[in-house]
Amino acid sequence: MNSTVELTRAMYLISTSRIRKAMRLYQSNLLYFTHARRAIKHILSHLPDYSHKYLKESNHSTSTMYLVIAANKGMAGGYNHDVCAAALAHMKQCAAPVTLITVGSMASEFFRREGYEIAYEFTDIIDDPTISAARRMMESITERMDHHKVDEVIVVYTHMISTVKQTVEVTRLLPLLLSDFDDVVYDEDFKDTYVTYEPNAKSVITSLVPQYLLGMLYGMLVQAYASEHCKRMQAMDEATRNADEMIDTLNLAYNSARQAAITQEITEIVSGANAVDSPHEERS
Secondary structure, three states, X not given: OHHHHHHHHHHHHHHHHHHHHHHHHHHHHHHHHHHHHHHHHHHHHHOOOOOOOOEEOOOOOOOEEEEXXXXXXXXXXXXXXXXXXXXXXXXXXXXXXXXEEEEOHHHHHHHHHOOOOOXXXXXXXXXXXXXXXXXXXXXXXXXXXXXXXXXXXXXXXXXXXXXXXXXXXXXXXXXXXXXXXXXXXXOHHHHOOOOOOOOOHHHHHHHHHHHHHXXXXXXXXXXXXXXXXXXXXHHHHHHHHHHHHHHHHHHHHHHHHHHHHHHHHHHHHHHHHHHHHHHHHHHO
């Protein structure tokens, strides 16, 4: 039992360390991503007639891709089940044909049990989310978009609000709608600033859109990675407390049994001594 407690405590500490690492990665990417979104909105607001293959004014889909991000391991409470169940519920409501990409072996196993065919599996990237891993995901998505195999991409992942609260998010990644940038707020100093884009605004936004998608996917990977370890940390903390309580209960039961055995032994010794003394007293 003590070895179980040591294991759960070790896994708790590992998850704590990995959460900190994940949030450092996320924060380092956030500033660039924020500026990229701001630049896209700024250009679009000055180029109302600009068109891009990933930018649309409506969200009517004829073929939908789902990207479901889960984990490779269990022992994380309901983390894997929650995200897969949310994706499944959304997919069942989708009227368009569905293409499925999974991240993490737990997602692959879940959807195979549900009878879904998986177009592509990423099982090697969720344990170490990197920009290059996000780029591989982006390329597999945009390749299908470019060849008109799908015209909408939905990502289902877990967003970390805090170490004690994580929520499953169902987010449309593509197509990009102009309304996606409504929440972008310019700094006061930037509102009236004249910006020159080189070589021109169209070239800049054409380069920025893939970077925006890359930033979105990377952020989702990191958020999912952090959420997984938050859930595992909570599960290991609960397991440690349960193990400690069980150890206390077993120690109490052991001590009670030991005391009862000692009492029984003393009783037998006293009874034996009394039995030996009784004949001598009778002869006297």
